[in-house]
Amino acid sequence: MKQFITLMALGALFLTGCNAPKKEAVVADKASNEKNVKIEFTGADNVIPKNAKLKVNLYGVPANLADVPASLITEKEYTQEKIPFTIELPVPNNPEGLIKPEVKKGDPVKYYITINWDSNGNGVEDKGDIVIDYDKKFPTIDINEETQQIFLKASK
Incomplete structure (x- = not known):
């Protein structure tokens, strides 16, 4: 029985790890003729960040595969004192080449953004911080x- 419980716990741990985004940071090289994607962040009315520093991450994932972790394509820190705001996020020339498992030329790819922002300045990302409004x-x-x-919205 003890072995069964151990195997179940290991199985759950394995499945949880499979769905988490990979954190292999590949920061875009400015000398590589990268392009920029302009992103407008809006919403979170009447929220003024006490901490203006945030990090924006761009992830990519093969669109035709399920349950594979997303690969970090690029990340960049910004300073913003109000919402709405617009940034230019550098994207390397061959972002598909950074995705694991490997994407073949012509295969569909999905890209998405995440943010890390302790906007209320209390040292941790928690209630009251500015987050992406997935709703x-x-x-x-x-x-x-x-x-x-x-x-964007303030987390509850």
Whole structure:
């Protein structure tokens, strides 16, 4: 019985790890002729961040595979003192090449944004911080479009 419980716990741990995004940071190299994606963050009315520093992450995942972790394509820190705001996020020339498992040329890829922002300045990301509003729209972006819009809200 003890072995069965151990195997179940290991199985649950394995499945949890499979769905988490990989944190292999590959920061875009400015000398590589990267392109920029313009992202407009809107919403979170009447919220003024006490801590203006935030990090924006761009992840990619093969669109035709289920239950694979997303790969970190690029990340960049910004300073913003009010909402709405617009940033330009650098994207490397070959973002598909950074995705694991490997994406073949022509295979569909989905990209999405995450943010890390201790906007209330208490040292941890928790209640009251500014987060992506997944209820309005999932933060999927098209890296070939002009301006993308991401909705924000204060977490509850």
